[in-house]
Every structure is written in structure tokens, then in C-alpha cells.
Amino acid sequence: MDKISFIALWDLYRGLLTPTQQEITDLYFNLDLSLSEIAEQKGVSRQAVSECLKTCKKQLEEYEEKLGFRRTVSELCLNYSLLSSYAGKWAEDFKTAHPEFAKEASGLAEILAKDYSAEARNALSEAGKVDITYNAAVKQGLKVD
Secondary structure: OOHHHHHHHHHHHHHHOOHHHHHHHHHHHHOOOOHHHHHHHHOOOHHHHHHHHHHHHHHHHHHHHHHOHHHHHHHHHHHHHHHHHHHHHHHHHHHHHOHHHHHHHHHHHHHHHOOOHHHHHHHHHHHOOOOOOHHHHHHOOOOOO
């Protein structure tokens, strides 16, 4: 698994790792510390750090295989992008073919071009976030090491 793939999975599933695994993977992938630097900082062997990273990579791949969040998020993003593009193109074509509805077609184009991320964050905050943590995983019977 390359570093970018690992970080994408880590962003989604890090809450399922133990606190020690989270710390070691964060030090290695996000802070770019070497195995030796992490081992020295944690007071463990370089081999222990290496094994921890190997185990974490395997676990994250297994979580994605079973849960498929990364694939689902990617598909949703692509679907949204395609829908926005096609609907925007349709609105422009409709405006050209029916100038009498230019105002309405322009309104649709504005709706499609708007960034809804702040509204989505607010809606998620109000509804309560999904808790994907180590403790929640254990409660759900997921195998976590």
C-alpha cells in the first residue's frame, strides 16, 4: 500500500486503532519520523515500530475490505461531480434553446455551483456525528488489535 492510500484509510479508520497504533502511525506518516526516531521516542525497538506499522496497514486494509467506506465516499463524490456537471450543462443548453426561461435556468446553474460544505457540516453537527472509535468498534464486536 502506498503512503497516500494508507493516509486515506487512516483518516477514515484511525479511530479503530488502539491509541498506541494511532500515535505510531501518526508519527511515521504525518510527522515523517523514521522508525529509529519513533523507537527512541517510544522506548521500543525499531522492529517493534516496524511490526506495529505492518499490523496497522493490514488492519486498515481489512476494515476497508469489510466496511468499504473509502470506496463508498469515492463513489458518492464522483456521482455528485457527474450529476453537477451534467445538470449544469443541461441548464446551459436549455437556456440557449429556450431564452424565455433564461432566469430559471440561471437559477438552477447557481444552485448547482453553490458550495454546500458548511451547511453539510452544520447538519452533521446537529444530527450528531457517527462515532467510529476503538471503544465503539469493540462494542460492535469488530476485531481490533
